[in-house]
Amino acid sequence: MIPTDPFMASSVVSKTNAMTEAPIKIMITIPTNGYFLSGLRDFTMNLVRNMTGFSEQWAFRFQSVIDELVNNAIEFGSAPGQDVKITFLSQKGKSIEIFVEDTGTGSQKKTAEQMVKWVEEHRHINPMQITSIRGRGLSSIVANWTDVLEFKNSPAGGLIVHVVKYLEKGEQL
Amino acid sequence: MAEVKTTLQDIDLSGKPGKAVAFAGQLDETNVDTEAKKIYALIDEMATPNLLLDLEGLTYMNSKSIGYLTDWYSRTAAKNGKIVIARPKPNILDILKVVGITQIIPIFETIDEAKLALSAAPAAA
Numbered sequence: 001m002i003p004t005d006p007f008m009a010s011s012v013v014s015k016t017n018a019m020t021e022a023p024i025k026i027m028i029t030i031p032t033n034g035y036f037l038s039g040l041r042d043f044t045m046n047l048v049r050n051m052t053g054f055s056e057q058w059a060f061r062f063q064s065v066i067d068e069l070v071n072n073a074i075e076f077g078s079a080p081g082q083d084v085k086i087t088f089l090s091q092k093g094k095s096i097e098i099f100v101e102d103t104g105t106g107s108q109k110k111t112a113e114q115m116v117k118w119v120e121e122h123r124h125i126n127p128m129q130i131t132s133i134r135g136r137g138l139s140s141i142v143a144n145w146t147d148v149l150e151f152k153n154s155p156a157g158g159l160i161v162h163v164v165k166y167l168e169k170g171e172q173l
Numbered sequence: 174m175a176e177v178k179t180t181l182q183d184i185d186l187s188g189k190p191g192k193a194v195a196f197a198g199q200l201d202e203t204n205v206d207t208e209a210k211k212i213y214a215l216i217d218e219m220a221t222p223n224l225l226l227d228l229e230g231l232t233y234m235n236s237k238s239i240g241y242l243t244d245w246y247s248r249t250a251a252k253n254g255k256i257v258i259a260r261p262k263p264n265i266l267d268i269l270k271v272v273g274i275t276q277i278i279p280i281f282e283t284i285d286e287a288k289l290a291l292s293a294a295p296a297a298a
Contacts, residue, residue, distance in 0.1 A: 057264070128277055136240060
């Protein structure tokens with residue numbers, strides 16, 4: 001199964017899919033409402049724990065990664081009444097990928113260029129120097145618990161955040 | 174929607190008053206602002222806030238709830254108080270480590286150890 005979106009076509013799974021076990025691909029669309037975050041975390045926990053080959057510790061970590069990414073999309077990228085699209089891809093025993101796409105209709109929408117700059121400016125800050133309530137999700141949690149963190153402006157005007165975690169670099173089965 | 178229960182309890186710290194704050198459930202975007210107000214009220218009403226955060230029942234916390242932890246730490250310190258964390262589950266300790274909170278707020282495996290740390294006199298300036 002090859003993703004049709006050009007950004008997703010560049011995914012780790014689509015590049016390695018040809019000669020290996022078929023990947024898991026799951027797409028979810030949720031409304032811009034934090035009410036659904038708890039269920040999304042539970043889903044992520046079960047998916048990672050049971051279908052990816054990653055350890056229990058990584059199941060918990062990916063709960064946080066998905067929660068932070070989707071919450072950012074709700075808070076900044078998609079206006080109330082709009083959607084957030086989430087795509088999970090996993091090559092069992094090798095990698096987990098997540099794409100989170102907002103609609104770009106949020107009042108505080110960010111471009112890919114702004115996000116790259118923000119992460120670069122914040123990811124190496126001493127935690128004792130962070131005095132704000134916000135600002136740890138993407139630059140500390142997501143950046144530290146993934147091997148790839150990249151951003152793209154979607155053709156529809158939104159932002160796509162793409163993260164990858166390779167099992168080889170992380171944890172034992 | 175995530176559910177969380179916050180329980181406040183008076184504790185004795187070798188003659189000093191303190192409060193144990195036990196969180197049970199999940200702290201996320203849908204409830205953390207409401208729960209945080211209870212802790213801010215506690216810090217405001219105590220002359221010297223010494224807080225023991227018991228996280229034994231907490232199964233999830235997001236980055237914003239961790240941000241509140243650091244703000245509570247600053248506010249208690251500003252009133253010559255202390256804040257410690259006790260009994261976090263492994264996944265909670267994992268996320269506290271990755272954001273660097275373990276460099277700021279002491280974390281203990283037991284309630285007794287946490288109480289002992291709160292009971293100790295503040296370090297000389």
